[in-house]
Amino acid sequence: GAGVSQSPSNKVTEKGKDVELRCDPISGHTALYWYRQSLGQGLEFLIYFQGNSAPDKSGLPSDRFSAERTGGSVSTLTIQRTQQEDSAVYLCASSPTLNEKLFFGSGTQLSVL
């Protein structure tokens, strides 16, 4: 596709349930990022994938959060046992290489009831 694609665009879940958020980066981009945007915390870095290197997971807020990137392309962010404080917009971005401009998707609005 032309841009970064994220699905679903909206997700409503009950507290305690697991959710999976998907990101399809721009073809050929080796770097993929997840950020979270919430009213209280603003835009926060979560995790970074670069090629076949080990991802930098230092931004993940707890061990309930995990992410993987299969085949160097599609990425899935998984949140287990969701909590109300997980409610936010989860943004995925990709870039051709490091330190290049990031292309962001439209995000997944997650609401935990």
Place this chain on the structure above:
Amino acid sequence: AQKVTQAQTEISVVEKEDVTLDCVYETRDTTYYLFWYKQPPSGELVFLIRRNSFDEQNEISGRYSWNFQKSTSSFNFTITASQVVDSAVYFCALSERGRGYKLSFGAGTTVTVRA
């Protein structure tokens, strides 16, 4: 630790007025990158500019211009002759060499341009 401060929460102007968005940053690194992103109501963050710490030249792109001053750790953004389509949230961000993927964003400034 790095930090980006956008002191202006909201700015409202009438069309054709100029508007300047302030951005002040803190970093211990000598090599770093500064960015501005625009987030329109659709929600998708759109890249506007990237500047590295060794390039203090000011830049102009159409109605947009940026003033980078290392002496005051500021990277301000001006929209000249604003238009309604400029209404959005604007974010300033900083990344350090070696961890260029970790953008530290400011809180954002909401710009509303009234017709």
